[in-house]
Structures are given as structure tokens and as C-alpha cells.
Amino acid sequence: MGSLEGQVVVFTGAGSGIGRAVVTRYAAEGARVVALDVSEKVTELKAELGDRVVPLVADVRSWEGNVQAVQTALDTWGRLDVFVGNAGITDAARPLEDIPGDRLAAGFEELFGVNVLAPILGVRAALDALVESRGSVILTGSFAGSHAAGGGVLYTASKHAVEGLVRQLAYELAPDVRVNGVAPGVAPTRLKGTTTLGQTAADSVLDGTREALPLQEIPEIDAYSGIFTLLASRSDSAVMTGTMVTADSGLGIRGIARPGGRVRTAG
Numbered sequence: 001m002g003s004l005e006g007q008v009v010v011f012t013g014a015g016s017g018i019g020r021a022v023v024t025r026y027a028a029e030g031a032r033v034v035a036l037d038v039s040e041k042v043t044e045l046k047a048e049l050g051d052r053v054v055p056l057v058a059d060v061r062s063w064e065g066n067v068q069a070v071q072t073a074l075d076t077w078g079r080l081d082v083f084v085g086n087a088g089i090t091d092a093a094r095p096l097e098d099i100p101g102d103r104l105a106a107g108f109e110e111l112f113g114v115n116v117l118a119p120i121l122g123v124r125a126a127l128d129a130l131v132e133s134r135g136s137v138i139l140t141g142s143f144a145g146s147h148a149a150g151g152g153v154l155y156t157a158s159k160h161a162v163e164g165l166v167r168q169l170a171y172e173l174a175p176d177v178r179v180n181g182v183a184p185g186v187a188p189t190r191l192k193g194t195t196t197l198g199q200t201a202a203d204s205v206l207d208g209t210r211e212a213l214p215l216q217e218i219p220e221i222d223a224y225s226g227i228f229t230l231l232a233s234r235s236d237s238a239v240m241t242g243t244m245v246t247a248d249s250g251l252g253i254r255g256i257a258r259p260g261g262r263v264r265t266a267g
């Protein structure tokens with residue numbers, strides 16, 4: 001029996017990258033998932049995972065889209081145990097001085113709409129059902145949620161905000177709903193850029209990233225799936241709430257001369 005047998009999940013940003021890998025793992029662990037994404041790619045999950053997943057194409061920034069996701073879970077399986085707010089976009093680490101002042105507000109609204117407002121909308125929409133099931137929330141943060149230089153000002157501030165949400169919501173929803181987060185370092189994906197700043201999708205892994213990581217490996221796309229599974233498990237993470245799980249390949253403990261004590265640098 002899988003560790004998520006019987007659990008019903010609403011999962012945003014499920015169409016690609018980390019989200020798609022975690023949804024695949026959740027299904028293998030016995031969960032049933034409403035998989036939400038703004039991209040039609042999310043509909044491919046139906047063919048891959050069968051009746052364990054109901055894909056939903058919607059924008060996480062819309063209240064109606066979040067309500068529809070929760071209602072789909074309730075109509076299809078009669079309950080909701082976990083809300084995962086994972087959809088995200090990036091500012092491609094653009095420095096503040098390279099963003100025209102008259103476009104900042106639009107860029108802020110777009111990026112904070114997806115990375116910060118959307119998880120608030122999602123949790124609000126899921127609240128009654130999660131209280132009823134004594135369920136849990138998982139939000140995707142980032143290395144940029146506690147450090148500089150994992151993004152530009154907009155992305156870094158948004159992921160710091162996600163850490164604040166995890167703490168505040170964990171407080172507000174205790175003792176009925178646990179709220180935790182995962183802060184990945186890097187993953188081989190192509191995060192969408194902020195269209196109001198004229199950005200398209202870009203590789204998340206920059207040149208030189210592997211060498212900068214103390215663990216010296218770019219993680220596989222499913223490297224984070226076990227952590228998301230742990231946090232969704234009623235038994236394995238029963239004592240965790242208000243926790244950000246750092247999963248950054250050691251970036252936060254990098255040294256100055258060498259990224260790790262046993263890393264051999266050239267020359």
C-alpha cells in the first residue's frame with residue numbers, strides 16, 4: 001500500500017517540471033489528484049496516470065479557477081486532504097537596474113499574482129474542505145526564499161513571501177490543518193518568465209551551477225518528489241507544521257574558496 005492511499009489532492013503547476021514529477025509519484029503512492037495548470041500539457045497526465053488524475057486547465061490567479069479545482073475534487077472523490085501550491089514563474093534573475101521603472105508595477109503584479117496571491121487564493125478556496133478532513137497544505141518555495149541571488153528582486157521577494165505564508169497559515173490553521181513548504185535549490189526545468197517584462201521561458205539551470213553546488217550534481221526532476229510525499233503523508237509528517245524543508249544541494253552552506261570541503265577545484 002502506498003503512503004498516500006485514500007488521499008485526495010489539489011495540485012497547481014502540475015503540467016510540467018517538479019509538479020508533474022510529484023503528481024506522478026503521488027499517483028504511484030495511491031493518491032487521487034486534481035492536476036491544475038494554465039498549460040494544456042496538464043491534460044497529458046490523464047493518458048499517463050488514468051483515473052487517478054483529473055486535469056484542469058485554469059489560471060491559478062483566478063478565484064474561480066481555484067474554487068473549480070476544489071469543487072472538482074469534492075464532486076469526483078467526495079473529499080480533499082492536501083492542497084499543493086506549486087505553480088510559479090520567474091523574473092530570470094533580472095537585476096533591478098535592468099527593469100524599466102514604468103514596467104515594474106506590471107511585472108510585480110504578474111509575478112506576485114502567480115507566486116504569492118495564487119497560493120493564498122488556493123488555500124482560501126480549499127479551507128473548509130481541509131478543515132473537514134484535517135488535511136494539509138504544501139507550498140513550493142525556493143532557495144531564493146531565504147537567500148539573495150537565486151532570482152531578481154521580484155522572484156526573490158515573492159519566494160520570501162511564500163515562507164511568510166507557510167508560517168502565518170500554519171499558525172492560523174492549527175490545530176486543524178498542517179502547513180509546510182519545500183524550498184528547492186535547482187531543478188532542470190524551463191520556468192516561464194514574466195511576460196509583462198518581455199520574458200519567455202528560460203533554463204532554470206545556469207552555466208556553472210553544477211560546479212557551485214556542494215553536492216556537485218544537478219538534481220533529477222523527480223529528486224524532490226519524496227519530500228513532497230513525506231509532507232503529504234498523515235503519518236510520516238504528523239508532527240510537522242510551519243516548516244520549510246530546505247532541499248538545495250547544500251547551496252546554503254557553500255564555502256568561499258570551495259563549494260564543499262572535499263570538492264577538488266581545477267588548478
Ligand SMILES: NC(=O)c1ccc[n+]([C@@H]2O[C@H](COP(=O)([O-])OP(=O)(O)OC[C@H]3O[C@@H](n4cnc5c(N)ncnc54)[C@H](O)[C@@H]3O)[C@@H](O)[C@H]2O)c1
Pocket residue numbers: 012013014015016017018019036037038039058059060061086087088089114140141142143183184185186187188189190191192204205
Ligand atoms: N527549477 C528550479 O530550479 C526551481 C528552484 C526553486 C524553486 N522552484 C519552484 O518550483 C516550482 C515549479 O517550477 P518548475 O521549476 O517545475 O517550473 P515549470 O515551469 O516546469 O513548472 C511550473 C508550472 O506552473 C505553471 N504555471 C505558471 N503560471 C501559471 C498560472 N498562472 N496558472 C496555472 N499554472 C501556472 C506552468 O505552466 C508550469 O507547468 C515553482 O514554484 C518554482 O518557483 C524551481
